[in-house]
Amino acid sequence: MAPPTRRQRPIRTLVVLGFIIFALLGTIAAGTKWSTATWTPNLALDLEGGTQIILTPVAEGGEDISSEQIAQAIDVIRQRVDSSGVAEAEITSQSGGKIVVGLPGNPSEETIALVETSAQMAFRPVLAIGNPTPTDATPTPEPTESAAATDPAAPAPTPTPSAAAEEPSDEPTKAAPDNPSDTAYYITPAVQAEFDALDCTDPTNLTGGVNGDPDKAFVTCDQTGSAKYILGPIEIEGARISSATSGLNTLPSGGQGNKWVVNIAFDNEGTTQFTDVTTRLQGLATTPPLNQFAMVLDGLVISAPSLDTGVIIADGKAEISGTFTRESAASLANQLNFGSLPLTFEVESKEQISATLGSEQLQMGLLAGLIGLGLVVVYSLLQYRALGLVTVASLIVAGLLTYSVITLLSWTQGYRLSLPGVAGLIVAIGITADSFIVYFERIRDELREGRTLVAAVDRGWERARRTILASDAVNFLAAVVLYVLAVGSVRGFAFTLGLTTLIDVIVVFMFTHPIMQLVARTKFFGQGHRLSGLDPRRLGAPEGSRYVGRGRVVHGSETSEGRAVADAVVEDAPAGAEPTPRVPVAVGGGAGGMTIAERRAAARAAEQKASSTTDAPVDAPAQESEPESGRTEGNEH
Incomplete structure (x- = not known):
């Protein structure tokens, strides 16, 4: 018995898809009963309304606030809001330097x-x-490399005093610290326990906004969540920064290098403090990470460079180098400049806002989506007749999957559906329909060649799936790029576009193709009913074409003797290659038929005979023309 093929497994694939849908809906149902899930996804600010807060940044010394510092303040607030689990928040700036948070x-x-x-x-x-x-x-203990104010690429675990007490104590083991890097004084059992329990992979620990006691140890995370730190007391405040710039490094010869660095300068008070810090850190060069100092913005470490051996910075100017790119160096410089001008936020107003405009736009968007869906359905039924019902069923399955996934993400990840997200769902209708059209047209092309529907489905799928995957890959890549580069509500459009593109692949592979394998076995579709949309005669299949097995199709016509003479025999090539014409043979019983070469030779001989009859004398003997090639007789089985 031959091993089972994919054509024999469509029901299994459909069962798996049904299980996936059942699992999604069952999870949501369980969440509505035992948790906070709902049967509808949460809506974003433009569709549901919410709270709008208008903030006015104020500098401590009354200095003017630049647009770059406003932009950095918005980034800080967005980091806090996103890490707190609130999705689709809108944070923008207005004229006058105000910040609007929705x-x-x-x-x-x-x-x-x-x-x-x-x-x-x-x-x-x-x-x-x-x-x-x-x-x-x-x-x-694990040693780390020492570089000139270099931000370590991979922080290593470092030795800390062990705490033997059963109950963590916050009392230091000595009366006073020797210096701000005195681990015996600052790392108490309570601090050690807090450090061990901290999980910086949890987004809730990356919200920032907690600066810690300036005179005590501080346990916090890197802003990217890649490491956690125990830090000593504050030695230099951000207000002591005079300026911070990014650029290419300067070589000892005075020329320009090819590495991106950040240059930082302190004011007079900051220069004195920084000189003291670098002098002390030089004495700790052999015990990393005690030779590092952390730059903490909004309670999170943005950089923790170490000091070059033997270097004491007395002029208040430091160069921070590392694996910087142009963008990352500029970002760090902007953060340092933001810290140089401490801002406080005065709440100008805080009010509830409605979603009246958004609701009207949502209604119009849903109406446009329904119209588009209706047009796709009508086109499918007119173009493909009964086969268009497969398109309708596939769209229903795609819609059910999309709804389930979005609702589940709304419950588990805090996702909120915005108006641009709805636009992405509407665009997905066309993407999904396009995949069906590619597949169906491939099947119809195979039927035009004379194959049976079962063979056409398998052959058409081999050729269509690569086109579908290539098209969806382009759409998904565009969605990823847009999501990474965009901010705000545009990311909602990119997210739903990428999500529906993935669902389109699942539906085509796990529903549309298996359904086509099943309907190809039915009498209505398999025998090409005129309303099925798969009638070979309506598709322009050559008269007398028939599929003879093993990937071979015969195109033939009836001779005067009543037997089918093959005009061509086509054998399937590997998927993606052109079919290979083979030597034609006679089809049916009786004497053998003529090959293509024989017919062409006979035609040329007839033309030559007619020409010679016209030009030659009356008594000239007739010339017979022999065929250029022999004849092949036989039957096609």
Whole structure:
């Protein structure tokens, strides 16, 4: 018995798809009963309304605030809001330097407090670095490279004093610290326990807004969530920064290098403090990470460079180097400049806003989507007749999957559907329909060649699926690029576009193709009923064409003797290659038929005979023309 093929497994594929849909809907149902899930996705600010807060940034010394510092303040607030789990928040600037924060739904008081909290920058000594995940074990010593104010690429666990007490104590083991890097004083059992339990892979620990006691140890995360730190007390405040710029490094010869660096300069007070810090850190060069100092913005470490051996910076000017790109160096410089001018946010107004305009736009958008869906259905039925019902069923399955996934993400990930997201769903109708059209037209092309529907489905699928995957890959890549580069509501469009593109692949592979394999076995479709949309005669198949098995199709016509003479025999080539013409043979019983070469030779002989009859004398003997090739007799089985 031959091994089973894919054509024998469509029901299994449909069962798997049904299980996936059932699992999604069952999870949502369980969430509505035992958790906070709902049967409808949460809506964004433009569709549901929410809370709008207008903030006015104020500098402590009354200095003017630049547009770059406003932009950095918006980035800080967005970091806080996104990490708190609030999706589709709108944060923009208005004329006059005001910042408008729109939070969808009913945000918690903690979230509102995060928005209103001022951001501060400070320089603290590094006492310990660890992996971002929680741990019960004390980190083991591991040396790190020392570079000229270089941000370490991969922070290594470092030794910390062990705490033997059963109950963590916050009392230091000595009366006073020797210096700000005194681990014995600052790393108490309570601090060590907090450090071990901290999980920097949890987004809620990356919200920032908590600056810590300036005179005590501070446990926090890197802003990217890639490491966690124990830091000493504040040694230099961000206000002491005079300027920060990014650019290519300067070589000892005075020329320009090819590495991106950040140059930072301090004011007079900051220069004195920085000289003291670098002098002390030089004495700790052999015990990393105690030779590092952390730049902390809004309670998160943005950089933790180490000091070159033997270097004491006395002029208040430092160069921070590392694996910087042009963009990352500029970003760090902007963050440092933001910290140089401490801002406080005055709440100018806080009010609830409605979604009247958004609701009207949503209604119009849904109407446009229904019209587009209706046109696709009508076109499918007119173009493909009964086969168009497969398109309708596939669109229903795609819609059910999309609804289930969005509702589940809304519950588990805090996703909110915005008006641009709805636009992405509407665009997906065309993407999904396009995949069906490619597949159906491939099948119809195979039917025009004379294949049976079962063979045409398999052959058409081999050729169509690569086109479908290529098209969806382009759409998905465009969605990813748009999501990464865009901000705000445009990301909602990119997200739904990418999601529906993935669902389109699932539907075509796990529903449309298996359904076509099943309907190809039915009498209505398999025998090419005129209303099926797969009638070979309506598709322009050659008269007398028939599929003879093993990937071979015969195109023939009836001779005067009543037997079918093959005009061509075509054998399938590998998917993607052109079919290979083979030597034609006679089809049916009786004497053998003529090959293509024989017919062409006979035609040329007839023309030559007619010409010679016209030009030659009357008594000239007739010339016979022999065929150029022999004849092949036989039957096609």
